[in-house]
Amino acid sequence: MLTLTCPYCGTHxxxxxxxxxxxxxxxxxxxxxxDEDFEDYLFRxxxxxGVHFERxxxxxGCGKWFLAARCTxxxxxxxxxxxQTTEPPEHILETIAAKRPGWSWEADT
Amino acid sequence: MAEAMQKTSPMAVVTALGPRGMITLRGDLxxxxxxxxxxxxxxxxxxxxxxxxxxxxxxxAWMSPDELLIMLPHAEVPAAIAKIDAALKGSHYLAVxxxxxxxxxxxxxxxxxxxxxxxxxxxxxxxxxxPGQFRRTRMGQxxxxxxxxxxxxxxxxxxxxxxxxxxxxxxxxAKAGPVGYY
Numbered sequence: 001m002l003t004l005t006c007p008y009c010g011t012h013x014x015x016x017x018x019x020x021x022x023x024x025x026x027x028x029x030x031x032x033x034x035d036e037d038f039e040d041y042l043f044r045x046x047x048x049x050g051v052h053f054e055r056x057x058x059x060x061g062c063g064k065w066f067l068a069a070r071c072t073x074x075x076x077x078x079x080x081x082x083x084q085t086t087e088p089p090e091h092i093l094e095t096i097a098a099k100r101p102g103w104s105w106e107a108d109t
Numbered sequence: 110m111a112e113a114m115q116k117t118s119p120m121a122v123v124t125a126l127g128p129r130g131m132i133t134l135r136g137d138l139x140x141x142x143x144x145x146x147x148x149x150x151x152x153x154x155x156x157x158x159x160x161x162x163x164x165x166x167x168x169x170a171w172m173s174p175d176e177l178l179i180m181l182p183h184a185e186v187p188a189a190i191a192k193i194d195a196a197l198k199g200s201h202y203l204a205v206x207x208x209x210x211x212x213x214x215x216x217x218x219x220x221x222x223x224x225x226x227x228x229x230x231x232x233x234x235x236x237x238x239x240p241g242q243f244r245r246t247r248m249g250q251x252x253x254x255x256x257x258x259x260x261x262x263x264x265x266x267x268x269x270x271x272x273x274x275x276x277x278x279x280x281x282x283a284k285a286g287p288v289g290y291y
Contacts, residue, residue, distance in 0.1 A: 008174050009158050009245075014230035017247050060247040062173035 002070070007080050009062040021055030024067045025087060049073055051096055051103055053088060056080075069096060118283040120220025125276050126213040129166060130181035131266075132189060136202030138175065146196035150179060150189050161243035161256045163264070170243045170256065178254075178266075183208055212272035216279055217262040222291050224282045225255060225263050234291055235260075249278045 002015040011017075023045050029037040046052070052072045057065045067085070069078040069092050078099065079092045093105055115124045136143050138155055147155060153162035153169045155177070161170035163180055170178040181189055186206050193204040216224050226233040228248045238244070240257040247253070251274060253267040267275045 009171075011159065011244070012232075014247075016230055060252050061245045062176075064173060 002075055004056060004068050004077060005080050006058045006061060006064070007066050007082050008064040009058065011058070011061050013058055013061055017058065017060040019057040019059035021057055021065065024053040024055045051100060055083065116280045120287055121216050121218030121224045121283045123276065123279045123283055124215045125272070126215055128183045128208060129211070129213045130183040130186040131208045131211050132179040132181070132186060133205045133207050134177045134179055134193065134202065135175050136197065136200065138177065140200065142196055142200065143202070146193055147177065147179065150181065150192060156243070159243060160241055163256060172245065210269055211266050212269045212275065214265040214275060214279060215262060216265065219261060220283065220287050221261050221263050223287055224279060226290065227282045227288070228278060248275065251275060
């Protein structure tokens with residue numbers, strides 16, 4: 001069972017209280033972009049075995065969207081942070097780097 | 110509503126309460142005008158995240174970083190919304206009467222914590238949840254929110270459309286007997 005701390009209300013929210021929103025930090029390609037970019041934006045996902053950044057909504061709680069960094073194999077949660085950012089904040093990356101030596105955000109994207 | 114408005118079991122008494130005045134207020138909770146009008150209406154300060162200041166039928170509950178639930182006696186709602194509209198005119202806010210959209214229940218008794226704990230994914234140990242705190246969460250299959258009126262009494266709000274389900278759920282949880290966890 002996954003328990004994430006909502007960064008807006010501080011609640012330790014059980015997975016059943018949350019709604020999943022898929023991969024985080026996608027770059028949007030809209031009108032005027034090439035068909036390949038638009039297709040990638042719509043359908044191509046990293047789906048990694050390991051560190052993953054995800055969008056979640058605290059659906060049964062405060063209703064806010066937030067982002068979470070976790071490991072898809074161990075379910076270890078590295079941290080959660082507000083959604084108003086285009087890349088993971090420094091303290092999250094440091095936490096991951098300490099626990100997963102050799103992993104880097106740049107190599108992952 | 111279920112025909113019986115109150116059901117008693119050794120663990121707790123579950124009561125469906127009558128209509129309660131509720132106003133959803135969205136806006137900048139740090140704004141002094143908003144703080145002042147909330148204080149004037151309820152006598153309470155803006156609660157911290159995850160808290161509520163409810164005395165009897167009147168008070169404020171923290172719903173999200175930009176949303177409060179104002180609780181009042183049902184008859185006072187129209188006047189209260191007029192006051193909010195006057196006080197916050199020109200700022201970005203929303204005040205809506207949601208009284209008719211909500212149902213309120215009271216769970217009172219020595220086993221009240223367990224009645225709630227069996228239904229919600231919330232740590233209700235006395236060290237973790239005490240009177241003054243407020244929690245929006247999932248109760249069985251529906252969204253609900255609750256706070257503690259005193260050490261043995263929970264008040265639960267949910268949508269009126271699922272009030273029958275909520276009443277049955279609380280009743281069955283109380284009837285099923287204690288677990289002895291807390």
